[in-house]
Amino acid sequence: MPEGATAFCFHGFRGYDFRSEGTDCKVVCPAREAEGRPWVWRARFWGHEPQTDIDLLEKGFHIVYCDVADLYGSDKATERWDRFYRYLRKHGFHRKAVLEGMSRGGLIVYNWAAKNPDKVACIYADAPVMDITSWPMGKGTSEGSAEDTRRMMEVYGFGSEQEAAEWKGNPLDHAGRIARAGIPVLHVVGDADTVVPVAENTAVFEAEMKRLGAPVKVIHKPGIGHHPHSLNNPEPIVKFILQATGRYGNPCTQAVPGNEFRSAAGWKEGSEWHTVERDIEESLQGRQLKLLLLGNSITQGWGGQRKLVTWKPGKAAMDRVLGEGCWESAGISGDRTQNLLWRIRNGNYNCCRPEYVVVAIGINNLVVGGDSADETAEGIVAVTEEACRQFPDSKIILLGLFPSGKEKDSGVRRQCDRIHKVLAARKFGKKVTYVNPSQWFLDNQGTIREGLYGGDYIHLTEKGYECVAEHLKELIR
Incomplete structure (x- = not known):
């Protein structure tokens, strides 16, 4: 148990709430740990649509969380994740993390992966934000969010929306680095998503990854909007993660x-x-x-x-x-x-x-x-x-x-x-x-x-x- 931690129950599994270097963190432990201590790094919206996390806990993975709420994948967020990664490695966690990002969680997942491609086993992104001009700025077909735009501008230190629009540090801009690292990528998207439109986010990234000959798979949910995330039956997601981490056996x-x-x-x-x-x-x-x-x-x-x-x-x-x-x-x-x-x-x-x-x-x-x-x-x-x-x-x-x-x-x-x-x-x-x-x-x-x-x-x-x-x-x- 981490020092000063509080235990909690996560769908039958033992979890711990604690602070690491001043940041709220969580770790949920499997009943039987898989060899090498593999782990899934949940980026945002802890506990939302947990079926994939539960299935991987049953297969011996840990599920971890480090709070980067309202940091929108900025340098402050990636630096915080850098510190937590070092903490987990110190405690024996696997060198490569499985990154799981829902919605705006796509920003931190891809920005951290671009900085640390050698530390990433694979990326599972669900209706992910891949371009801040699409969301929260709403410069495309999305209505965006004025409040989130204001917060995002502040944490990034942008002086104007034009500066934000010209910024080249979006997940879309990281396709080349992700491709060169050979990181397997899975996106799950609702085709009727008007909050984070597929055409402005996942579709653009997918096209560039395929042009580069990189591994990318997109699961489409016809008629589904931004919610609900994930899949009712998470088997395709779990299978992707097990294959990417070399832990898949033919069921x-x-x-x-x-x-x-x-x-x-x-x-x-x-x-x-x-x-x-x-x-x-x-x-x-x-x-x-x-x-x-x-x-x-x-x-x-x-x-x-x-x-x-x-x-x-x-x-x-x-x-x-x-x-x-x-x-x-x-x-x-x-x-x-x-x-x-x-x-x-x-x-x-x-x-x-x-x-x-x-x-x-x-x-x-x-x-x-x-x-x-x-x-x-x-x-x-x-x-x-x-x-x-x-x-x-x-x-x-x-x-x-x-x-x-x-x-x-x-x-x-x-x-x-x-x-x-x-x-x-x-x-x-x-x-x-x-x-x-x-x-x-x-x-x-x-x-x-x-x-x-x-x-x-x-x-x-x-x-x-x-x-x-x-x-x-x-x-x-």
Whole structure:
């Protein structure tokens, strides 16, 4: 505990309020510290939209704060940060900081990084101010802030607004230095932001970084203004930071239980992931099956004899081609590869001794988890290999992703095609049959045939399930 510090609770983690060289500071500690003591330096608006900070605390990062309110990234602010950086290094914190700047926090984040590029692991900026003429001065489309302009002029020592407008120390002016240092940059912006307009701030910086061939990524939020900051699901931000700090492991291959709890999942009201998972195990007890289907909501839609599943559009088709009672669905809505991996590793699914096991998983990794096609493919491989271990006497049919997305050149369709390419090249051995089902659904122009999908172009209609059931019957024959 820092000398004279006061402890506080930050979303279940122990934090400390204290003063360092006359400045108010905070440090929040993880329950288990990651090797090397990595840390995130929160620039402004402590505690606002904390989801990224909480996630990184869970991964062993410290979250720190040094008050530079109303200093607008001026030399006074960067000097104060210099002193706090030395304090943290003295106490064993990692040499490179993760900088997190929201709104006007972009000023201090970029101005300090430009002075100390060798001390920065990466920059996550959220709706950041990149040019003081845009905000607070309001010389573009933003209304700006007269009071903030007055304070900013004072702390910078500008003699006139013209002098401020001609100043060349904005974050926009630092693109060359950030690029030369190779600092990875992520911006999250609301496309309808009228306070800190994207066109005057992030878009200008992004264009210059790309011209310089520097690493920059921008996540756009259509229809969103300056608030709310961050993302409801911070996974893309957290992933960026973990990759930039060399601490990222492919989540698609790491077995974890799911956390779904929602009435629209095709379950009985009040059900959640763990009760649905137990329902699967109970439905398999005392049976010997010809076919067991493993997967997500698409697989869950086959229905089978499970008691908690209420939406079973595929049951009639599978009963017709295989016979009622000789097959079962072990799909759970929302499951990704890591969740199915956990289930087949920890569940007693082989109690039903299935002759065939169908593995169909991965679409939620793309459309929910934001995982890349290659990461998802690794997860599918991990699930398939685990299925081979857990079902030693069964034949495994690896069913590749169904073509998703209405347009044949859509991003999700291209990702599916990439996964097919990776899996087709994989050597699984004689126990596994890999099948690319794309042509079951597409015409010669690559357009999905009418009536096979629901409106999201992911989930199947009864006619879509009939199509798959007929092809599975042929594969089993």
